[in-house]
Amino acid sequence: MTKKFTQTHEWAEYNGETLSIGITDHAQSLLGDVVFIELPKVGQSLHAGEAFGVVESVKAAADIYAPMTGIVAAVNNDVVQNTALLNQSPEDKAWLIQLIPSAPSEWDQLLSLDSYLSLFHQE
């Protein structure tokens, strides 16, 4: 499955039915050790670009934004119990939520890996 990205450092993986969402390795390295995480509840509806949670590291708090519009189908309790997972495996084990997208064409708006990486070579 291809991963796509947002300007706000989320990654998304779409299997045609559900969208898995997390934060990128770049984001976790900027944040440092994550200590708290606030995630939405299953059943909550989100709009693309809307903040759906907060990741708080010792250094700073950062909002997490929905890459696509949809309903929350699953929340990763492993990450809530063990926030260090976000630093260790941000793009694999530490997926944050799964969404059922209501506007699948929004997937085309997301960034490819190359486009995402080129963003911070300019920063």
Add this chain to the structure above:
Amino acid sequence: MTQKTALYDQHIQLNARMIPFHGWFMPLHYGSQLQEHHAVRTSTGVFDVSHMTIIDILGPPARQLLRTMLTKDIDQLKHVGKGMYCCMCNTHGGIIDDVIVYQRKPDNYRIISNSATKHRVMSWIQEMNNGFSASIQHRTDLSMIALQGPHTFNILSSILSPAEQDALSTLAPFESFERGDRFFARTGYTGELGVELILPDEEINTFWSLLLNAGVQPCGLGARDTLRLEAGLLLYGQDMDETTSPLESNLSWTIHWTPSERNFIGKSALEAQKEQGIQRTLVGIALKDPVIMRPGQTLYDEHRPIGKITSGSFSPTLNHTIGFARIQKDHLNPIYIDIRNKKYIVDLVHPRFLTSHTKGS
């Protein structure tokens, strides 16, 4: 121009995340600041603190210069090697810096001050020295590291000479000794047992490598901040500055009012403040909810804002957020903080959050 310490290449080799810090490239962490914090609390960690300012003040006029500039009386350093922590104030009683000063020999003193205040402190000392003409030496040829943690002395026993180990074992907190060009002081900024060492730049890399080979964890500024906060230690520029008095910073104890004939800079302003009554106090704040308090956040009682968080972070040892705040003494209880538009009631606690850990500091 941002400077590199003599240990810079070592930090890069260890994959440290480097950040610019008051004119110096310093390691923020070497992978995980939480892991580094725990290493200092449970075994030993080492910090490159070569960004701090080392100023030697020499000659017969040094004593009176320091008696004029510092809130404590330098005459209280009754023997060679003894050191003390105190403030340097301006004429309004505002704090220019907090410093540690050691007597190396009669007429030979060493001040350690913060990197944030380097220029201000150097020009202030030069200005005060006009009437005294002591010799002032800014020691840019020296590097400093802090070895901190319960296993500090075990680690050093495998590295130091028998004579050095012997001298080290007799040191009380805030005392120092020197052997050749090595300066050792029983001080630290973590609340743990520890030693700060000053060595010439040419020797620091070898010594650092010996420590790492002995199993010491390199630690960066991230861990340094959470460790000192837990231990109740203040950070200049955040918890106090030239607009705050020692009397509203939990630093009244750093003032020697006697002998009354000693007139130090800021004394009359501080006496006037005492007379009028101090309105604000620096307190410890704790919150068990899953959020982190940050500097600048406002505290309220039910009627009004009563002050702000000066230092706020996460305590890895206690596993919740802690901070210091300067608040109005006449506040009501309970006290609230607003974080991301949600109100939380906070606990007022003693600023030494880890009382069982503050042995030996």
